């Protein structure tokens with residue numbers, strides 16, 4: 163029997179959905195990221211919206227009045243509250259108000275900040291990132307990231323093969339293995355990335371075989387999944403029937419993946435990463451782990467950073 | 470008097486730095502993001518490396534043996550441990566081991582997951598994102614994001630002005646206001662972004678004035694900061710002395726910003742965002758808040774999402 167909240171009448175569904183309010187004195191991206199990861203633990207009921215969830219992100223909340231208005235609204239809506247508030251008195255107010263109103267809540271920033279404070283033996287500033295007087299320093303790292311993004315955009319899809327030597331990471335794979343979004347993801351982390359497509363019957367640029375092979379990474383994918391993705395792509399690009407079938411026909415897909423495999427076999431130093439079933443950020447994690455292991459050759463694989 | 474750990478001998482400095490170990494059964498990006506935000510609270514002592522910190526990210530940790538090896542290493546190094554472990558028995562083991570070894574620790578995933586579980590009345594799966602059988606569904610959202618990234622790359626720096634009407638967001642500003650990295654940041658969130666440079670003496674594309682002005686956003690910046698950025702840029706691009714001075718001379722910078730201001734004044738519907746002192750993700754938060762407010766016109770500014 164259908165429960166009332168499962169009836170797919172738009173209005174009822176919205177009413178049945180549970181809300182999560184996310185409040186930050188900054189951008190809110192940290193709260194959003196944590197909530198996203200946690201929601202991954204409820205995928206079994208989210209897929210069919212059996213436990214529908216709506217998130218509401220409130221960013222730049224720096225004064226008590228705004229904060230209290232949001233808490234009241236959360237109480238009205240039966241929402242829970244997740245917050246990152248650097249000012250301890252704001253965080254305390256959020257906590258108290260939630261307790262008074264009976265709102266479930268989680269402080270994302272407080273516990274980790276306290277733990278780091280006692281680890282370092284230093285008190286936290288308590289200043290939100292946008293506080294007056296705080297200025298983002300135009301650090302080297304900042305410029306390096308922007309340069310990486312601009313480099314990576316220009317290099318996309320095999321453009322400027324003469325620049326492969328300037329890349330930190332070179333991705334190689336057939337069309338629709340996610341080279342472009344992966345390149346961009348890595349670029350935002352500060353790596354200069356180039357990607358080179360493998361296309362049946364097209365020679366790879368000579369420069370690919372002249373760069374340090376330790377920075378080249380192959381991507382591979384299950385043929386059935388690739389075909390599904392290519393069909394969607396061909397449709398959205400409005401390919402003609404003929405082009406479409408050559409691009410997404412199973413025989414062609416298999417042949418092209420076989421061609422890629424033979425290239426990878428001839429270049430055994432290139433690690434080959436399977437992207438099937440992986441989100442972009444998961445493939446990025448795999449590649450960066452390999453990349454840093456090769457650089458550091460330390461016993462326990464890790465990515466180290468200095469602050 | 471110099472304390473021994475402040476002596477800028479490379480070796481001593483490294484030894485004096487405090488370590489933060491981040492462990493995840495997934496990519497580790499959630500732990501990294503939270504630690505980064507929390508470290509923002511210690512900028513006052515991080516700037517001069519008065520409290521130097523090294524982070525170490527261990528991703529894809531799915532078995533107890535690896536976990537225990539990392540905890541032992543953390544104990545040896547006097548590190549603290551931050552973890553996201555979906556399997557409750559792994560999280561419990563991390564906690565116990567830290568207590569036994571006297572390691573400060575923070576569980577990033579557990580508290581928020583528990584709070585959401587009781588809010589939804591649903592038990593978490595306890596499955597790490599990479600668990601066998603779990604497969605990233607090739608969801609509409611997934612394809613939409615990739616399309617947004619590919620669109621945005623092609624549109625960069627005023628390319629294909631005939632496509633402005635297809636963009637969700639159009640950014641307008643002089644060179645080095647961060648249009649490109651901002652566009653890419655927004656694209657990764659699923660928005661199709663186009664950016665159009667304002668260059669002194671160059672006409673803006675006609676199509677810019679034909680699109681819905683509610684999706685156009687102006688960027689502005691402090692002239693002194695812009696000059697600093699442009700000088701760095703000109704140097705890194707190896708501009709000739711003549712081009713360089715025209716690009717980064719103060720008079721020219723001021724004139725160009727004035728030209729931008731006059732264009733913005735003629736288009737009062739375009740909100741103008743000040744980027745000075747803001748990180749890319751901060752400007753992104755400001756623009757997305759404006760964007761969603763305009764779409765929803767609801768009383769409390771927010772970004773809402775359905776899961």
Ligand SMILES: Nc1ncnc2c1ncn2[C@@H]1O[C@H](COP(=O)(O)O)[C@@H](O)[C@H]1O
Nearest residue numbers: 186188189190192246248290291506509
């Ligand atoms: N660079 C920073 N300096 C100070 N606080 C920060 C910094 N980055 C993030 N935060 C704080 O960390 C929390 C999460 O930030 P956000 O992801 O922007 O919402 C907020 O309370 C911010 O104020």
Ligand SMILES: Nc1ncnc2c1ncn2[C@@H]1O[C@H](COP(=O)(O)O)[C@@H](O)[C@H]1O
Nearest residue numbers: 199202493495496497499553555597598
């Ligand atoms: N889609 C997902 N499904 C299940 N668990 C997830 C998902 N995304 C993230 N997690 C979990 O959330 C934590 C943080 O993920 P990560 O940012 O990949 O380190 C890890 O314990 C992951 O296993």
Ligand SMILES: [Mg+2]
Nearest residue numbers: 319341342343
């Ligand atoms: Mg591509």
Ligand SMILES: [Mg+2]
Nearest residue numbers: 626648649650
């Ligand atoms: Mg640009």
